Amino acid sequence: MQLKEILEAKGRSVLTIEPTASLADVVTRLCEHNCGALIVYQDEKITGIISERDILRAIAEVDNPLEEISVKTRMTRDVVTGSPQDNINDTMGVMTRNRIRHLPVLDEGKLAGLISIGDIVKAQHEKFERENHLLMAYIQS
Template identity: 35%
Template sequence: MTTVADILSNRKGAKLAALPPTATVREALQLMAEREVGSVLLMQGDSLLGIFTERDYARKIALKGLSSIDTLLADVMTSRLYVVSPRQTVQECLGLMTQGKLRHLPVVDGGQVLGLVSIGDLVNAQLAEQRFLIQQMESYIAGTMS
């Protein structure tokens, strides 16, 4: 079974998209656009305080007519976080995302933030695992397995 650690290890050199809570929504949007991601973690030093997502922008800024230029992330971040460990499986994470209606999960181990997995990361990992199993079954049926 594929784990969160497997997904993170395939992203060698990927830098975490994170900002302090004193950054503005506009700064978060710029960082998300530059990195082509849908969320930014809110960090104070090594401490994970929250997350700001495209959904937060739509619901807490755009619909309320707030300005992204002067609204601080601390005022609109999601602070009730679901986090996962690197040992959790793709299926466990997808279940958590479905239950919590989430699209992003911070990965934390021993209080240290290791990364972030998105629903796209998890679906891609699950599809790769299924393709591998299908290939193994096809090889077995065709009698080409050693």
């Protein structure tokens, strides 16, 4: 299974935020959309990613209120990305090795979607359920 199949099933819309926004803005967006990360996007380019983990680190390390801390000071700048043709098993390895839970997907350099570890688990679970159903039907026939 390739990442493009997951994106086709879940949709390709991606929540973004500007680097000048505050961490309070990030928290609001994450809560509104029940998600764990936002792509930091400026001039049609990914400049970073900001996740719940980045927010927690900011709370632990900085005394300023979240309204006074900008995204660009706390975002992850070296963003690991994937492509629609990437295999789901390889992607699981990349995410595990890099200790990340969200992977932006780029298609010819353009943002094509965002895959979470939850999306991968769901896709794998559905695959195993289908295979199990087919095997049970075969055994019972």
